[in-house]
Amino acid sequence: MKDDNKKTDEHILVCLSAAPSNQKIIDTAAKMASALQTRFTALYVQTGTKAEAADKEKLEEHIRYAEKLGAEIVMTHGENIPVQIAEYARLSNVTEIVIGQSNARRNHFFSQATLTEKLIELIPDIDIHIIPDAVKAGNYQKRPFTCYVEKPSEKDYFLTAFIFALCTLIGLLFQKLNFRDTNIVTIYILGVLLTSIVTDGYLCSVAGSFLSVFLFYFFLTEPRMSFQTYAVGYPVTFFIMLISSVLTGALAAKLKTHAKLSAQLAFRTQVLFDTDRLLQKAKGETEILDVACTQLLRLLNRNITAYAVKDGALSEGKLFSGEKGDTEDFLTPEEQQIARWVCENRQRAGASTHHFPNAKCLYLAIRSGNSVYGVVGIPMQKETLDSFEYSILLSVINECALAMENAQNAVEKEKIAVLAKNEQLRADLLRAISHDLRTPLCSISGNADMLLSNSDCLDEATKHQIYTDIYDDSEWLIGVVENLLSITRLNDGRLKFKFTDQLLDEVIAEALRHISRKHDDYKIVTDCEELVLARMDVRLIMQVLINLVDNAIKYTPPGSVILIRGRKTDRRAQISVEDNGPGIPEEMKPHIFEMFYTGKKAIADSHRSLGLGLALCHSIVEAHDGTLMLTEHEPHGCNFTFTLPLSEVTLHE
Numbered sequence: 001m002k003d004d005n006k007k008t009d010e011h012i013l014v015c016l017s018a019a020p021s022n023q024k025i026i027d028t029a030a031k032m033a034s035a036l037q038t039r040f041t042a043l044y045v046q047t048g049t050k051a052e053a054a055d056k057e058k059l060e061e062h063i064r065y066a067e068k069l070g071a072e073i074v075m076t077h078g079e080n081i082p083v084q085i086a087e088y089a090r091l092s093n094v095t096e097i098v099i100g101q102s103n104a105r106r107n108h109f110f111s112q113a114t115l116t117e118k119l120i121e122l123i124p125d126i127d128i129h130i131i132p133d134a135v136k137a138g139n140y141q142k143r144p145f146t147c148y149v150e151k152p153s154e155k156d157y158f159l160t161a162f163i164f165a166l167c168t169l170i171g172l173l174f175q176k177l178n179f180r181d182t183n184i185v186t187i188y189i190l191g192v193l194l195t196s197i198v199t200d201g202y203l204c205s206v207a208g209s210f211l212s213v214f215l216f217y218f219f220l221t222e223p224r225m226s227f228q229t230y231a232v233g234y235p236v237t238f239f240i241m242l243i244s245s246v247l248t249g250a251l252a253a254k255l256k257t258h259a260k261l262s263a264q265l266a267f268r269t270q271v272l273f274d275t276d277r278l279l280q281k282a283k284g285e286t287e288i289l290d291v292a293c294t295q296l297l298r299l300l301n302r303n304i305t306a307y308a309v310k311d312g313a314l315s316e317g318k319l320f321s322g323e324k325g326d327t328e329d330f331l332t333p334e335e336q337q338i339a340r341w342v343c344e345n346r347q348r349a350g351a352s353t354h355h356f357p358n359a360k361c362l363y364l365a366i367r368s369g370n371s372v373y374g375v376v377g378i379p380m381q382k383e384t385l386d387s388f389e390y391s392i393l394l395s396v397i398n399e400c401a402l403a404m405e406n407a408q409n410a411v412e413k414e415k416i417a418v419l420a421k422n423e424q425l426r427a428d429l430l431r432a433i434s435h436d437l438r439t440p441l442c443s444i445s446g447n448a449d450m451l452l453s454n455s456d457c458l459d460e461a462t463k464h465q466i467y468t469d470i471y472d473d474s475e476w477l478i479g480v481v482e483n484l485l486s487i488t489r490l491n492d493g494r495l496k497f498k499f500t501d502q503l504l505d506e507v508i509a510e511a512l513r514h515i516s517r518k519h520d521d522y523k524i525v526t527d528c529e530e531l532v533l534a535r536m537d538v539r540l541i542m543q544v545l546i547n548l549v550d551n552a553i554k555y556t557p558p559g560s561v562i563l564i565r566g567r568k569t570d571r572r573a574q575i576s577v578e579d580n581g582p583g584i585p586e587e588m589k590p591h592i593f594e595m596f597y598t599g600k601k602a603i604a605d606s607h608r609s610l611g612l613g614l615a616l617c618h619s620i621v622e623a624h625d626g627t628l629m630l631t632e633h634e635p636h637g638c639n640f641t642f643t644l645p646l647s648e649v650t651l652h653e
Contacts, residue, residue, distance in 0.1 A: 010095050012094070042063070159199055160195050368404075500536070500537075522560055550613065555582075
């Protein structure tokens with residue numbers, strides 16, 4: 001048990017490089033991670049120095065290989081590689097580091113310590129596994145002193161020439177004013193510093209260092225306009241000036257490069273943060289995909305093509321372009337075919353890959369596990385993505401896949417909740433039927449049996465009461481069945497509406513003819529405006545009125561007044577059923593339109609109700625694009641009000 005806990009806490013780190021042996025190192029680290037069933041991270045430290053094309057391509061290959069083996073790709077930047085590795089190892093709780101054997105050897109006292117030696121010194125408490133280099137030294141040679149020199153632009157040449165011409169003019173002015181040579185040398189060093197700041201790369205700053213020495217030598221030393229000097233100490237001055245200028249220029253250029261990298265990193269971090277925040281707010285898979293592609297457009301400054309998966313098939317592509325005048329077509333049938341292949345095979349394809357390398361775009365699947373939610377295409381005609389851009393691209397795509405998975409899970413959860421609710425309703429219905437329908441059926445059966453067995457012994461008053469009870473129970477059962485059928489058809493979408501234009505007062509009068517016989521014990525009053533024409537399914541609206549009036553009769557004492565109003569208001573037809581009964585308690589009001597709710601926790605109550613009437617009324621009114629509300633009736637009682645759309649009357653003269 002102790003060993004199992006130890007394994008869970010393990011974290012293996014492998015260091016990435018362009019060396020051919022790095023693939024073997026990654027493979028070894030992956031096997032260790034698989035055996036220990038633990039985290040596996042591949043780290044690459046950017047130093048700001050531009051690598052050659054071959055090294056860059058090899059590094060990209062190693063990154064892809066590590067990713068394929070399940071490694072989490074992490075990139076950081078800094079000048080001191082051992083320090084960066086050590087800092088990450090401490091912060092990420094790395095327990096084991098896998099690196100390759102360094103070719104460097106300490107041949108003398110002043111030799112620089114190897115990477116392994118520095119790591120052992122910096123992090124002595126972490127195990128370091130050194131993998132021997134199986135590749136021959138002649139096949140790959142590290143080039144520690146070579147750097148990629150970016151060719152300066154015409155603008156850089158002009159700025160360099162202008163700065164040092166200005167420095168020379170200032171130097172001549174200082175000589176006229178009898179300033180010392182040290183002041184003039186400082187001006188040239190300042191010129192080198194300015195050149196490093198305003199130009200790109202190292203070349204202009206280094207060239208400026210030599211140029212400053214030659215200009216000072218040629219224009220500002222005696223004899224003028226020659227490379228001869230009378231002073232004995234000037235060669236030393238020239239040499240110190242050159243060294244100072246080179247160091248100043250190199251340092252300024254390096255600081256500028258690192259500042260640029262830091263700004264890039266900060267921008268990309270902000271974009272990732274914004275992406276995560278926006279994806280959380282997005283609703284639906286389409287909106288999530290739009291957010292992810294918009295952020296990728298902002299991050300990579302490239303056009304983005306996106307394909308969503310709908311009903312198991314890839315939809316038509318959508319282009320996200322940041323350039324208004326861009327007319328490049330990335331949605332050709334050929335490109336769409338590649339996107340479909342990526343969706344089906346769940347692999348990257350297109351430009352810079354082995355599959356369809358002649359494509360215009362690099363296509364990546366938005367997937368989580370075996371589920372594919374879409375495909376994203378990145379045009380690769382300008383230049384390929386570097387390792388850092390690719391890792392961020394994958395981060396955004398993974399965030400998008402996770403958001404889509406959550407959205408789909410939410411939809412599935414909602415479907416399950418609906419199914420569960422339907423099952424609960426079905427169970428409640430069965431329970432209610434078994435409880436409430438049995439009572440009137442037993443009553444009907446018992447009364448009928450009494451009539452059959454003892455008809456001769458019963459007087460006329462008793463017989464009339466038995467007939468009345470049988471009739472009332474039958475009417476109640478018919479009403480329940482009608483409500484059940486209607487609400488079932490409404491929920492299933494099988495109920496077909498027949499909308500016609502009807503006069504409100506006529507519909508109310510017709511509904512009152514179907515009210516329960518018990519209405520004789522109540523005072524039902526109608527107050528309806530004339531010529532109020534509403535659009536409705538008259539059969540269903542009559543059922544709403546009957547249910548509302550029956551509900552008022554059921555829950556108010558005999559002798560109560562029930563008022564039915566009909567009027568035109570706010571371009572709607574408004575019907576209200578008011579009673580002066582005891583009203584409904586506050587805690588019951590939020591639930592009165594729920595099915596099988598009868599005012600008690602039990603499904604049925606003493607009034608023998610299934611709790612379907614008000615739920616059915618609410619569904620029918622909503623289907624008519626209306627609203628059903630409950631308000632208080634002063635001084636006591638209830639007021640159920642619903643609205644219907646008015647009919648448009650066309651007058652022909």
